[in-house]
Amino acid sequence: QVQLVESGGRSVQAGDSLSLSCAASGRTFNDYTMGWFRQTPGKEREFVAAITWSGGTTYADSVKGRFTISRVNAKNTVYLQMNNLKPEDTGVYYCAAKRRIGSDTLGLWYDYWGQGTQVTVSS
Numbered sequence: 001q002v003q004l005v006e007s008g009g010r011s012v013q014a015g016d017s018l019s020l021s022c023a024a025s026g027r028t029f030n031d032y033t034m035g036w037f038r039q040t041p042g043k044e045r046e047f048v049a050a051i052t053w054s055g056g057t058t059y060a061d062s063v064k065g066r067f068t069i070s071r072v073n074a075k076n077t078v079y080l081q082m083n084n085l086k087p088e089d090t091g092v093y094y095c096a097a098k099r100r101i102g103s104d105t106l107g108l109w110y111d112y113w114g115q116g117t118q119v120t121v122s123s
Contacts, residue, residue: 002026009117022095034078038091050104092116
């Protein structure tokens with residue numbers, strides 16, 4: 001069992017930077033691929049970024065070059081550094097963990113989810 005707790009979400013202006021954190025509890029954090037997803041009202045949850053246990057990363061096209069996902073296994077924590085934020089980045093950001101073999105970009109392969117943290121970007 002893995003519990004995930006996100007933090008760092010807040011209201012910012014377009015062009016600002018923001019860093020989200022996700023603290024995981026439970027054993028074997030190193031075994032999990034960690035992902036960030038986001039959702040806005042009326043829209044489906046969408047993939048943002050993922051990082052494997054060894055540090056391999058995948059990004060949605062909409063955030064490439066602006067967002068960076070990283071992890072510190074010794075701290076059981078995964079981060080999402082978001083630069084040059086745009087209003088369309090607004091949403092609830094969820095941290096998730098997976099061990100199953102399957103696309104890192106699809107939420108259905110993730111076993112554990114956090115409660116989410118709200119990011120609001122104003123123009």
